[in-house]
Amino acid sequence: METILKLTDLTKKYGNKVVVDNLNIEIEKGEVFGLLGPNGAGKSTTMNMICNIVRPTIGTVEFMGKDFRKNKKELSKKLGYIPQDLAIHGRLKAWENVELFTSLYGIKGKELKERIDESLEYVGLLDKKNEYARTFSGGMKRRLNIACAIGHHPDLLIFDEPTVGIDPQSRNFILERIKKSNRNGATVIYTSHYMEEVEAICTRIAIMDNGRIIATGTSEELKKLVVDDTSSITLEEVFLTLTGKKLRDI
Amino acid sequence: MIRYLIKNNAKLMGRSWVNVLLFAFCPVLVSAVLISAFSGLMKTYQDHGGFRCGYSIETGSIWENAEEALKIAGEQTDITFTRFDSEEPEEIISKNDLSGFVKLEGGNYTIYRVSDQPAQGAALEYFMSVFCDEMTDAKANSVRSDSWATDTAAPDPTAQEAQMLRTDPYDDIKLTVEHPSFLKAVDSTGYYGIVFVLYYSWCAIICAAGLLTSEKRYGIRRRYTVSALGETQIYLGRFLPLAIVVMLGTLAAAGLNAAFFGTDWGNLFYVVVLFLIMTAASSALGLMFQSITDNMIITVILTFSLVWTMGFFGGSFETYMFSDHPEYLKLLSPIYHCNRAMVEQASSGSSSYFGSAILYCAGIIVVCSLISIAASSIRRRGRA
Numbered sequence: 039m040e041t042i043l044k045l046t047d048l049t050k051k052y053g054n055k056v057v058v059d060n061l062n063i064e065i066e067k068g069e070v071f072g073l074l075g076p077n078g079a080g081k082s083t084t085m086n087m088i089c090n091i092v093r094p095t096i097g098t099v100e101f102m103g104k105d106f107r108k109n110k111k112e113l114s115k116k117l118g119y120i121p122q123d124l125a126i127h128g129r130l131k132a133w134e135n136v137e138l139f140t141s142l143y144g145i146k147g148k149e150l151k152e153r154i155d156e157s158l159e160y161v162g163l164l165d166k167k168n169e170y171a172r173t174f175s176g177g178m179k180r181r182l183n184i185a186c187a188i189g190h191h192p193d194l195l196i197f198d199e200p201t202v203g204i205d206p207q208s209r210n211f212i213l214e215r216i217k218k219s220n221r222n223g224a225t226v227i228y229t230s231h232y233m234e235e236v237e238a239i240c241t242r243i244a245i246m247d248n249g250r251i252i253a254t255g256t257s258e259e260l261k262k263l264v265v266d267d268t269s270s271i272t273l274e275e276v277f278l279t280l281t282g283k284k285l286r287d288i
Numbered sequence: 289m290i291r292y293l294i295k296n297n298a299k300l301m302g303r304s305w306v307n308v309l310l311f312a313f314c315p316v317l318v319s320a321v322l323i324s325a326f327s328g329l330m331k332t333y334q335d336h337g338g339f340r341c342g343y344s345i346e347t348g349s350i351w352e353n354a355e356e357a358l359k360i361a362g363e364q365t366d367i368t369f370t371r372f373d374s375e376e377p378e379e380i381i382s383k384n385d386l387s388g389f390v391k392l393e394g395g396n397y398t399i400y401r402v403s404d405q406p407a408q409g410a411a412l413e414y415f416m417s418v419f420c421d422e423m424t425d426a427k428a429n430s431v432r433s434d435s436w437a438t439d440t441a442a443p444d445p446t447a448q449e450a451q452m453l454r455t456d457p458y459d460d461i462k463l464t465v466e467h468p469s470f471l472k473a474v475d476s477t478g479y480y481g482i483v484f485v486l487y488y489s490w491c492a493i494i495c496a497a498g499l500l501t502s503e504k505r506y507g508i509r510r511r512y513t514v515s516a517l518g519e520t521q522i523y524l525g526r527f528l529p530l531a532i533v534v535m536l537g538t539l540a541a542a543g544l545n546a547a548f549f550g551t552d553w554g555n556l557f558y559v560v561v562l563f564l565i566m567t568a569a570s571s572a573l574g575l576m577f578q579s580i581t582d583n584m585i586i587t588v589i590l591t592f593s594l595v596w597t598m599g600f601f602g603g604s605f606e607t608y609m610f611s612d613h614p615e616y617l618k619l620l621s622p623i624y625h626c627n628r629a630m631v632e633q634a635s636s637g638s639s640s641y642f643g644s645a646i647l648y649c650a651g652i653i654v655v656c657s658l659i660s661i662a663a664s665s666i667r668r669r670g671r672a
Contacts, residue, residue, distance in 0.1 A: 089510075089513070089514045090513065090514065090516075091510055091513050091514065093669070110516045111516050114514060114515055114516035115516075117514065119510070119511065119514040121507045121510055121511070122507075123506050123507035123510075124506055125506050125507045125508045125510065125511050126506070126508075127296070127300055127502065127508070128502070129299075129300050129303050129304070129498075130296060130299065130300060134296055134299065137292055137296065138292055138293060138296040139511055139515075141289065141291070141292035141293065142289065142292075142293070142511070142512065142515035142517055143515055144289050146289075146291070146292070150292075186511070187511075
């Protein structure tokens, strides 16, 4: 398999505090890679370093075989980032939001119009394209948030908790769409606190705690780390066993 | 690539009713109040009813050539100039019941005002200031290579006067002022109807407050970072729509003032050019504070404080003709240059302050834009 993303010795320090500690991960093309961890484990910082939002203190992010920082202009067009925040403008209509964020990747004119419709159709909002985003429900906003990140047809999609605070129907729709994107060839990195979601869509999962990867593997492999009979344990129980039950007040 | 960013940011700013209210209607309301409140005072200035003023001219001075022009210009603005060369100005005023006296020596003029006739005194000061501008223009037209005039003791020399009135020989002056045109007296409609629209245009950053706040709050800037949008592109994506939307808003206010109160804005070309450069300067200034502080509340406080100070010395509240602020403080304020340029071009068709207003605003745009981009880059690196 071809490696699409390679994190080597990735470390982030804020002063004396080590937030991400010597992370080494390789993600293969076509994978749906789940990143789990309690609050403050370093997931978001890792995501931010992958997306070039935060500069690593040490280490490199290699994307499609090239150093991401040194080839940012070229490689950023192949990356789609769906932030946890609803990074959309309420005063813009649905199609205007998609137009704005898709155009940032150099798509324009007729092609841009086609991509807008395609993205909105993908998330089931084409019939709402002329409505203002502020009038949307939470689930619709989440879907629009996704539409704004896929219009440029990225090879790698990074979802940062995309199903927070929405109803089961919307969540199911989003998960189906992530699977569809993956079937269409996109590699996906997915973080969530919902273990059943991660188990349902991820082909490989890494569990992070205190800035380090403490376990990696498929859902079955992770369960086997804790018990032999994998049918008797859930991923959530594995997670709690590996990371502990102590509250993380970050 | 940033075409769509500019377009959508412009939509975001333009769709806010607060912005429409603030930039298109508020200036009209404030202008209405000030036009009404100061109409009496400005009318006094406008209709001083004519007055008599004495003058003396030093033999061999530059003023001898301009004496006839001075008298003609005075008649056109109902100021009757009478020459007295023998006694002290205070005695002449007192004996002849004059409203003022102008002592013309060397390259200087000294105005003697009568304390209980402030309107006449202000009118005389304004008249002499404009007369000197006209002389300067005439001199520039007739004698290109000469430098002239001497040290100044004039009460309120303008920058141009100060520059021109230097200690150089003036023996070869060929001043050919025949029919100088003078500013019409400005009434409150022609003054506050203009300056308050200009004042609001200096508050441009408020128009972008909603956009910048939501960009920060909802993580929209992260999308820009991920898309590899450069700091210059992000800056232009804010700066250009901000300047355009504020310009359209304040131009709408200018139109409403013209429609409701009959404010004469003069040459439309000058109006659009000045509004464009001024709103661009104002946008750059506000965005600079925003880039440095990354806090909208502090940005608004800083911008408002600076704009208020510039307006205070620049004639936005007290008319620049009557204010007693030191000349250098007035000249430091870009609002002063813009106010004078707009008011004078509206009332007389041209203004020697037009150039300085453009240059001052252009300087603000360049400096503030560079600082903004640098501050944002440093902030991004710091975050990283």
